[in-house]
Amino acid sequence: MASLPQALPEQRAVGPVTRPAPPPIARVRRRRRPSGEPPPLPRQLRASGKWWLGLSAAVLLACVAVVATDTIRYVDVADTRVLQAIAGIRSPGLTAVADAAGMLAAAAVLHVIWLTDLVLLAVFRRWRHLLVWLGVGLLVINVGAAMATTLQRPRPFEVQVLGDWSGFAMPSLPVTVLAALLVSTLYSLVPPGRMRTIGKWLVCGLLVVTAASRLYLAQDHPTGVLAGIVLGVATPLAAFRLLTPNAAHPVRYTRSRPAHLDVSGERGAAIVRALQDQLGLVATDVAPFGLAGSGGSTPLKITVKAAGPQDDGGSCVFGKLYAATHVRSDRWYKLGRTLLYGRLEDEKPFSTVRRLVQYEDYVLRVFCDGGLPVPQPLGIVEITPEREYLLVTEFIAGAQEAGEAEIDDAVIDQGLAVVRRMWEIGMAHRDIKPANLLVRNGTLYLIDSAFAEVRPSPWRQAVDLANMMLVLALRTDAERVYRRARRHFSDEEIAEAFAATRGLTIPSQLRRMLRQQGRGLQDEFLALLPFRLPPVRIQRWTWRRGGLTVVTLAAATLAGYVSVGLLRSPL
Structure with missing residues (x-):
């Protein structure tokens, strides 16, 4: 195809995004839990x-x-x-x-x-x-x-x-x-x-x-x-x-994911009580929300008392409930990525739930300060010390996932501008998929910053760009997204993105939707490029990766030996 004109440097600058203010939320006086008083949801024998x-x-x-x-x-x-x-x-x-x-x-x-x-x-x-x-x-x-x-x-x-x-x-x-x-x-x-x-x-x-x-x-x-x-x-x-x-x-025989905790009964009452004591929010309802697109936390839609009579039904906030089980899952996930990719995914796991929630809240505030269209953070709520925490943010009411919403040129430009802005402030989202891109009234929002990374590798930033282009092309076409992308990125940057993207670098939800549509979007983008770069080699060995591989194999062997020993033990 004929070469398209390159973008001028001034066309790539991205400023803060202007969007409507969240609905008003009533707040009451916060209550500090006295020393010795049990937490909202204590663990008891x-x-x-x-x-x-x-x-x-x-x-x-x-x-x-x-x-x-x-x-x-x-x-x-x-x-x-x-x-x-x-x-x-x-x-x-x-x-x-x-x-x-x-x-x-x-x-x-x-x-x-x-x-x-x-x-x-x-x-x-x-x-x-x-x-x-x-x-x-x-x-x-x-x-x-x-x-x-x-x-x-x-x-x-x-x-x-x-x-x-x-x-x-x-x-x-x-x-x-x-x-x-x-x-x-x-x-x-x-x-x-x-x-x-x-x-x-x-x-x-x-x-x-x-x-x-x-x-x-x-x-x-x-x-x-x-x-x-x-x-x-x-x-x-x-x-x-x-x-x-x-x-x-809980022991249950349903198709729900283990990461999704039950928020009824004692836990639901504890969440309501903790929201009022720690953030001053009067919650009237706590319900799971968007479980299909979440595998590492329990997302919640929380109805709270509104500020003023203009909203009789109350306002809503969004909550992500994290527990110790999610930290353990994160450890196994990062161990697996390190064993698979070595230096490219050589990450340190979070030691506690508190650290995990603090990190996501910090990244969300960095995104907000950088002018990115993300939900406004409202605070962290402690449910059980070092075991369960709730991250509370603005709720994007009336929004649709990017895989279901109408995508026009303005939305495409917003999505590409988000990636460019993250590059400028030295961040990577690392989990760009349809469930994490919401569209409301022609405005694009980026959510779920749990996997975001500060000062990421160029490879990780390139993967963000390719995944964003693939998501935007689900509801449009590759050529349209590519034309808009050249207003924000050079051909070299786009070629690098698709050279770095393959297999597991594409989130599972995005891979599943690509298979369902039966479209080879990645090949279509590659065909549009004026040239291709060699694929980025993912399998990179380090001393840490080698040591973890040996320890993992030894632990698996020991577990099998212990099981056999218990089976043969005299009774």
């Missing part, structure tokens, strides 16, 4: 968890006291009297029933439960629950075995043992492992509510039946069974309630 932990501590202390004072013989005498009384009611029929009832504590059955849990948690990709489940298994088996080895208590004497047994008897290791597996299964696979309540009674019944069977067959002492149940129930109960609370890591 609850009474039952504390009770079970207290019991387990009592069991451990009792074992230490028995070893220190050599009083185990008195406990043996008491247990023997109980077992002798049970043996007095034995009969052939009851023995057959007891043999069948005690099958749950058999090694083969415990291995089946173990493998079933492992497979189900992996299939449903409930990785956090799986890690806690593995940790609970390691802790329970090792603590139980250590206690049994230390006490070296033999099996019941002066009464006939009818069932199979091995090892020492305090605590009962089969009962300990069975209790831990059943409780872990309950908290990792059964949704909270009525189903979990029924499951608790079912677990209680199974443990009572198994304990009665082993006492009838004289396979264990009563105190050994009691200690095993306490240890096996308390450990997973405390671990799952503290590390995978229902509010942050």
Whole structure:
């Protein structure tokens, strides 16, 4: 095609964007939380968890006291009297029933439960629950075995043992492992509510039946069974309630993304209370918003009291709810990008949720100061210290995503001017896709600056330009966008952008929409270029990338070894 005239330098300057002011929002007096008062959404173990932990501590202390004072013989005498009384009611029929009832504590059955849990948690990709489940298994088996080895208590004497047994008897290791597996299964696979309540009674019944069977067959002492149940129930109960609370890591079987937290119930009430106390905003409704385009946070539309009678329905603000799970996801995401791309994506993960929210709020204010069309930041709200925070911004009411809105030359120019302005102030957005570009009344807005980067590499800036051109061409055509782009960028800059863009450098939503349309927009842009630059080599090795690769492979191997070791451990 014929060469188009190059843009003059003065045509590329981009000034601050003028846009309508956000709707008025009423504010009330903020309240400072006094020292010692719990946060809006505290993480609690609850009474039952504390009770079970207290019991387990009592069991451990009792074992230490028995070893220190050599009083185990008195406990043996008491247990023997109980077992002798049970043996007095034995009969052939009851023995057959007891043999069948005690099958749950058999090694083969415990291995089946173990493998079933492992497979189900992996299939449903409930990785956090799986890690806690593995940790609970390691802790329970090792603590139980250590206690049994230390006490070296033999099996019941002066009464006939009818069932199979091995090892020492305090605590009962089969009962300990069975209790831990059943409780872990309950908290990792059964949704909270009525189903979990029924499951608790079912677990209680199974443990009572198994304990009665082993006492009838004289396979264990009563105190050994009691200690095993306490240890096996308390450990997973405390671990799952503290590390995978229902509010942050709910067990659910829906198609929703794990990053999207439930904002009803206690969390919803905590958000309303925290907004009023910390920002002075009176919220009347908190609802998820735009979940389809978000995978790293929980976006919310929050209706707040308006300032004045002109808006009877209230005004709205936008909130992004971040939790510790999002920080962990960010760590895994950045680790994967580093392993894939090396120096081009060699990033440091955020250490806490607070750091993540502070960074996004800072970047948003830098964009605002630079005159970019972004939502006005309104503040940060603490829901649970170091665990959950809410970033509050202006809500762009009545806007459409760029993949659905009408795109004319003015909107195309605004989008390209946004990229040019980011280059001028030394920033990169790094996640330009249809869901992050909103259009309202012919005005383009850039949202979601969570992945933005200060002083990025030229490669990252070039990728922003190519992704912006691809998004704008979804609703128009490549030639039209290219013609407008040459008013803001040179042919060399556009050629560099498409030389740097391929595969995973295009956001997943944009890749999906390109496939759905069946258009080779990237090839169309390349065909319009007067020349092409060699593709930018993405696979770049560094010492950090090599070290992370070795550590990751070693960790995966160790995890597999631990799983096999737990599976083969004696019960």
